[in-house]
Amino acid sequence: MNSLIELKDIHHRFQESEWELDLPNIQLFPGEILGIIGPNGSGKTTLLRIAAGILRPHQGIALLCRQNLTHMDRRTVARHLGYLPQELSSEYDFSVEDLVRMGRYPHVSAMGRLGPTDLQVIQASLEATGMEHLRQRSLSKLSGGEKTRAFLASVLAQKPELLLLDEPTAALDMHHQVRFFRLLQSLAEKEMGIAVVTHDINLASLFSHRLLLLKEGRCLALGTPDEVLTEANVRDIYGDDILMQSHPETGSPTLLARKPEKIKK
Amino acid sequence: MKGRTIIWYVLAFLVVALVTPWIGPEEVSFSNMTEFLQEIRTPGGEIFWNQRLPRVLLALLAGGTLAVVGASFQVLFRNPLVEPFTLRISGGAALGAFLTISFPGVWFVWGPFGSIQLFAVLGAAAALFFIYSLARKPQGMSVTTLLLAGVTISIICGGAILLLTYLANPNALMVFQRWMMGGLDIIGFRELFSLGPLLLPGLYLLFFHANDLNHIALSEEIALGQGVEVSRVRRNIFIGGGLATAAVVSLVGPIAFVGLIVPHAVRRLSGFDHRLVLPAAFCLGGTALAVCDAFARTLIAPTELPVGIITAIIGGPLFIHLLVSRRWR
Numbered sequence: 144m145n146s147l148i149e150l151k152d153i154h155h156r157f158q159e160s161e162w163e164l165d166l167p168n169i170q171l172f173p174g175e176i177l178g179i180i181g182p183n184g185s186g187k188t189t190l191l192r193i194a195a196g197i198l199r200p201h202q203g204i205a206l207l208c209r210q211n212l213t214h215m216d217r218r219t220v221a222r223h224l225g226y227l228p229q230e231l232s233s234e235y236d237f238s239v240e241d242l243v244r245m246g247r248y249p250h251v252s253a254m255g256r257l258g259p260t261d262l263q264v265i266q267a268s269l270e271a272t273g274m275e276h277l278r279q280r281s282l283s284k285l286s287g288g289e290k291t292r293a294f295l296a297s298v299l300a301q302k303p304e305l306l307l308l309d310e311p312t313a314a315l316d317m318h319h320q321v322r323f324f325r326l327l328q329s330l331a332e333k334e335m336g337i338a339v340v341t342h343d344i345n346l347a348s349l350f351s352h353r354l355l356l357l358k359e360g361r362c363l364a365l366g367t368p369d370e371v372l373t374e375a376n377v378r379d380i381y382g383d384d385i386l387m388q389s390h391p392e393t394g395s396p397t398l399l400a401r402k403p404e405k406i407k408k
Numbered sequence: 409m410k411g412r413t414i415i416w417y418v419l420a421f422l423v424v425a426l427v428t429p430w431i432g433p434e435e436v437s438f439s440n441m442t443e444f445l446q447e448i449r450t451p452g453g454e455i456f457w458n459q460r461l462p463r464v465l466l467a468l469l470a471g472g473t474l475a476v477v478g479a480s481f482q483v484l485f486r487n488p489l490v491e492p493f494t495l496r497i498s499g500g501a502a503l504g505a506f507l508t509i510s511f512p513g514v515w516f517v518w519g520p521f522g523s524i525q526l527f528a529v530l531g532a533a534a535a536l537f538f539i540y541s542l543a544r545k546p547q548g549m550s551v552t553t554l555l556l557a558g559v560t561i562s563i564i565c566g567g568a569i570l571l572l573t574y575l576a577n578p579n580a581l582m583v584f585q586r587w588m589m590g591g592l593d594i595i596g597f598r599e600l601f602s603l604g605p606l607l608l609p610g611l612y613l614l615f616f617h618a619n620d621l622n623h624i625a626l627s628e629e630i631a632l633g634q635g636v637e638v639s640r641v642r643r644n645i646f647i648g649g650g651l652a653t654a655a656v657v658s659l660v661g662p663i664a665f666v667g668l669i670v671p672h673a674v675r676r677l678s679g680f681d682h683r684l685v686l687p688a689a690f691c692l693g694g695t696a697l698a699v700c701d702a703f704a705r706t707l708i709a710p711t712e713l714p715v716g717i718i719t720a721i722i723g724g725p726l727f728i729h730l731l732v733s734r735r736w737r
Contacts, residue, residue, distance in 0.1 A: 197632050221635030228629040234486060235625045235680045245623055249635035254683060255619040294630075301634065 145209065146170035147305040147336040148194055148224070153203035155189060164189050164360040166203070171305060176331050177338045178347030178368075181357035182380060187340040188229065190357070191307050194338065195226040208304070221249035225298030229309040229340075231290060233282055239293045240278040243268055246300030268299040272326065288319035295326070305336035312341060324350040348372055348395045356380070372396035413678050417691035424695045425468060429460040431702045433709035436460070458596050466592050466600055467701045467715070468694035470656045471666050473607060475693025476686050477649040478667030479674070480614050483625045483682070484645050485551050489731070491668035492653040494555070496562035497535040498662040501654065502588060503565040504531025505661075509583045510576045524587070525602060525658045532654030535561050540646065554646075587661050589714035592701050599659060606655035613648025614686065617641050621682040663716050665723025666693050672730060 153166040164186040171177050171194075179187050192198040193205055196212040205212040208223055237245075246268065247261045257265075269275040272292040277285065285293060291311050298306060306327075312320040324346050327337050331352075341347050347354060347368075354371040356364040358380055364371040377385055377398065386399040430436060432455070440452030477492040485494070504527035538561055543554040573581060594600065620641040623631035628638050656663075670693040674685050697715070700722065704715040 195633060197629070217632060217637050218635040221633065224633075226633030228627075228633070230627070230629065233626045237626060237680060241681070242626070245626060246634060248619075248623060253616065253619060255622070297630075298633065 146172055146206075147208060148338075149206040149209075150190075150194060151204045151206070153190075153193055153200045153205065155193065155198070155200040155202075162186075162360060164193075164200075165362075166190065167362050167365070169355065169362075169365065171336045171338050173304065173334045173336050174331050175336050175353065176327060176351045177336075178351030178354045179338060179340045179357065180342070180344055180347050180354060181363070184359070185357035186360040187357055188309055189360075191226070191309050191338065191340055195224060195307050196220050197226070218249045221301055221303075223304050225301050225303035225306045227294055227298055227306070227308045227311060229313070231294045236281045236283045238279055238281050239269075239274055239285070239296070240265070242282065242293055242297045243274075243278075243300050246297035249301055264302060265300055268296040271299060271330075272296040287314045288316075288322070291315060291319075291323060292326070295323075299330075303335070306330070306338070308337065308339045310340050310342065312343060312346070320346055344372070345390075345397050348397060349390060349393060368395050372398075414684055414688055414691075417674075417688040417695075420695045421468065421691035424698045425464060428467075428698050428702045429456060429464045432460060432705045433712070459593075462594050462597050462600055463592050463701065464698055465597075466594055466660065467698040469600070469603065469607070470592065470660050470663065470694075471670075471697025472690035472694035473611060473652050473656050474663065474667035474697075475670035475674075475689040476611065476614055477652050478693075479671035479682065479685055479689045480617075480621060480645050480649050481667075482671055483621050484642060484649075485555070488672070489668070491665070492649065493657075493662055493664070493667070494558065495536075495539060495650065495653070496558035496565075497532045497539070497650060497653060498657045499562035499565035500531035500533075500535025501528040501657045502531070502662070503568050504528045504534075505587050505658070506569055506572050506576075506580075506584050507531075509587070510572050510580045525599070528658035529606065529654055531565075532650075532657055535565070536647075536650040536654060540650075586714070589661065589716045591714050591716070592660055592697075593712075594659070603655045603659060606651045610648045610650070610652030610655065613644045614652065617645055617648075618683045618686045621645070621686075622680065625680060625682070661716065663697065664720045665727060666697050666719055669723050669726050669730070670696055 148171045150166055150169040152168065153164065155164040156162065162184070179190065181187055189198065193200050196205065196207065196215065196217070199213055207215065207220060212220065243265050244257060247257060247265065248255065251257060251261060266275075269278055272295050274289065274292050274296050277289060277293070282290060282293065291314070295311070312323050315323060320343060327339065328350055331337055339347070339351075351368060353366060354364070354368050355362065356371050356376060363379065364376055372387070374387055377387060381398070384401050386401050388397045388399055389395070390397045434452070434455050436452040436456045440450045441456045443450060444453030444457050474492050478490070481490045481492065481494065482488055505524050508524045508527040539554060539557040542557040576584070620631075620636050623634055623636045624638065624641060632638050671685065671689050674688045674692055678684055678688055697719070700718040701715045704713040704718050707713055
């Protein structure tokens with residue numbers, strides 16, 4: 144199977160910083176959800192920005208649909224790849240529909256005039272994310288979950304083959320987190336490749352086909368949730384205060400906090 | 409993005425364009441105007457065709473340009489309090505103008521350009537170039553550096569102007585002070601045409617990126633994901649806005665507040681779609697400046713006020729209102 148995105152021996156460091164990102168070969172396939180997990184500062188966002196072609200790595204190659212990302216213009220990239228950064232807010236209070244319309248940018252002329260096909264895609268994106276009834280609502284009047292879905296509808300309007308999402312569920316309650324991952328699951332069933340950065344290990348374990356575990360800019364493990372979330376890895380990352388369990392329905396690895404020890408006097 | 413209401417802006421623009429040439433200390437009759445076209449020269453016809461009309465056109469063009477640059481820069485710098493002169497390239501223009509005024513040896517006319525205007529353009533362009541090369545970085549432009557570089561350039565120019573003020577003779581000082589107040593009193597159409605070489609490419613760049621501005625207004629990171637070449641758009645808007653401002657400031661001097669207030673008024677009335685906001689801001693900015701100038705001509709007739717005083721007196725309180733109410737979005 145052809146990978147949608149392939150990162151080859153990526154190495155990156157920031158100016159005036161000791162921190163380095165060093166990655167092995169990483170691929171994302173159609174129909175796959177790849178959960179990217181790891182503590183803060185492990186390089187998840189940097190990895191995603193490199194894969195989106197926004198950050199140019201110092202060494203290594205990023206291939207998007209077998210083409211070198213650094214040689215592609217942003218418009219072409221945006222036709223293949225939808226990217227949602229962590230910060231989903233706007234200084235100007237656009238409406239949901241405006242936002243979704245703007246997702247058509249890579250497909251339309253410089254002045255952004257939309258044709259009938261574009262309007263169909265916009266309609267379909269609004270429906271797929273369940274945002275149709277809120278299309279006239281302005282962004283500032285949306286709840287956290289609605290806002291995330293509005294931005295997802297906007298990247299879906301790009302008609303991408305893969306999605307790169309940076310902590311899309313960070314601000315959501317559990318109900319909306321699950322709903323959002325269900326939505327991603329339904330997109331993956333339609334052959335979309337999805338890489339999602341998240342701090343919610345349990346959801347990632349439940350919904351991802353593969354997990355990528357990062358620590359201090361290095362790949363600690365890459366594989367199925369069972370292969371990645373081993374006792375050793377979990378202890379390495381999160382210390383001894385975490386208890387490993389199996390999900391009662393699926394058997395996927397699930398993490399729990401240990402009961403706090405009694406304070407010794 | 410509310411309904412397409414550009415028609416009202418165009419209408420206001422046209423009404424002001426048709427009405428304000430008749431307003432002024434001297435009476436101009438309709439027959440004076442038409443007689444002039446039949447080669448019958450009357451003072452009224454002369455005033456209408458060679459003073460009022462070019463002046464009104466300049467007001468419409470200058471006010472419109474400043475408002476379009478302001479609207480674009482407010483998005484570019486992610487700051488609602490930015491206007492064309494925030495970049496301080498007017499400091500370079502002022503220095504160029506003052507140099508010419510203080511050293512009358514360089515007075516000349518080259519094509520459509522007067523020497524003051526030409527040196528003001530050169531000064532503005534030099535300031536623009538310095539600010540740009542200081543702020544340019546491999547990853548794109550740094551907005552903070554851009555603004556700091558502008559302030560620095562402005563301080564340097566201010567110092568040079570103070571030095572010239574100290575050395576210059578009183579006559580030159582008078583002329584310079586008058587230039588600094590801003591004025592639209594031109595005679596004939598020659599100076600209007602001299603705006604062209606900088607103004608047209610500048611405005612073209614801004615209008616060309618109207619749709620990109622919407623995406624940048626949303627968020628630069630998201631715009632990158634949507635396929636916008638953000639760094640190229642930013643560079644073009646910076647250069648386009650700089651060129652247009654340089655053209656205007658070199659002819660009419662620094663006219664405050666039009667470029668700040670008008671874009672906010674338009675966004676309040678018509679939403680954030682810059683494909684609508686930019687042309688609407690052009691129409692409303694031109695309208696506002698032409699009306700202010702009509703007041704400037706008549707308030708203390710038979711003498712007239714520099715229009716910069718009017719815009720500052722009207723714009724200042726509006727600006728404070730904006731600052732305090734914090735409802736600019």
